[in-house]
Amino acid sequence: FYERDFWCRNKGIGNEIEETPLQVYVTAAGVSSSREYVEKNVNPDRVVINEITPFTPFEAEGYRFIPLRADHDQTAGAVFFIIEHGEKTLLYANDTGYFPDETWTYLAKYGRRFDMVSFDCTGMLLDNYRHGHMGLTVNREVEERLRSLSLVDDRTLLYVNHFSHNGLATHE
Numbered sequence: 001f002y003e004r005d006f007w008c009r010n011k012g013i014g015n016e017i018e019e020t021p022l023q024v025y026v027t028a029a030g031v032s033s034s035r036e037y038v039e040k041n042v043n044p045d046r047v048v049i050n051e052i053t054p055f056t057p058f059e060a061e062g063y064r065f066i067p068l069r070a071d072h073d074q075t076a077g078a079v080f081f082i083i084e085h086g087e088k089t090l091l092y093a094n095d096t097g098y099f100p101d102e103t104w105t106y107l108a109k110y111g112r113r114f115d116m117v118s119f120d121c122t123g124m125l126l127d128n129y130r131h132g133h134m135g136l137t138v139n140r141e142v143e144e145r146l147r148s149l150s151l152v153d154d155r156t157l158l159y160v161n162h163f164s165h166n167g168l169a170t171h172e
Contacts, residue, residue: 023050055067064085070099070103072132082114113153116157116159117146
């Protein structure tokens with residue numbers, strides 16, 4: 001990317017550019033390190049750090065995001081997201097292992113079917129890869145639990161991604 005294209009949105013005609021800062025959303029555990037990084041490496045006028053809290057919805061760019069506590073780096077306050085846009089819902093469950101109990105409690109009360117779920121599958125073929133990331137076996141466990149809560153059904157699109165060499169799979 002050219003820096004101008006990355007940091008700015010072209011909202012004008014021709015060469016007229018209206019610069020808008022990049023909005024970054026981070027939990028309290030990562031706010032100070034994120035701000036420090038921006039101050040040292042980027043023009044601070046081009047990046048806005050927004051603090052978010054697990055289980056507290058927020059709006060951005062016409063979407064509603066609900067951060068859910070992840071099983072990942074706890075010192076960083078890791079989260080993954082429910083993303084809503086109109087009537088559509090996405091559970092974007094990457095960079096997490098099997099969901100923590102408080103996330104399952106929130107999901108049990110959520111009550112809205114997901115149109116799509118994206119599962120972390122970094123540990124692809126590792127049978128019980130369940131902390132920090134998930135493997136296929138744990139993806140299936142999460143899917144079954146989501147089905148039991150009526151959050152996933154046969155109309156829900158289910159995807160696995162975030163594959164890594166850590167999954168011990170080869171191209172063959």
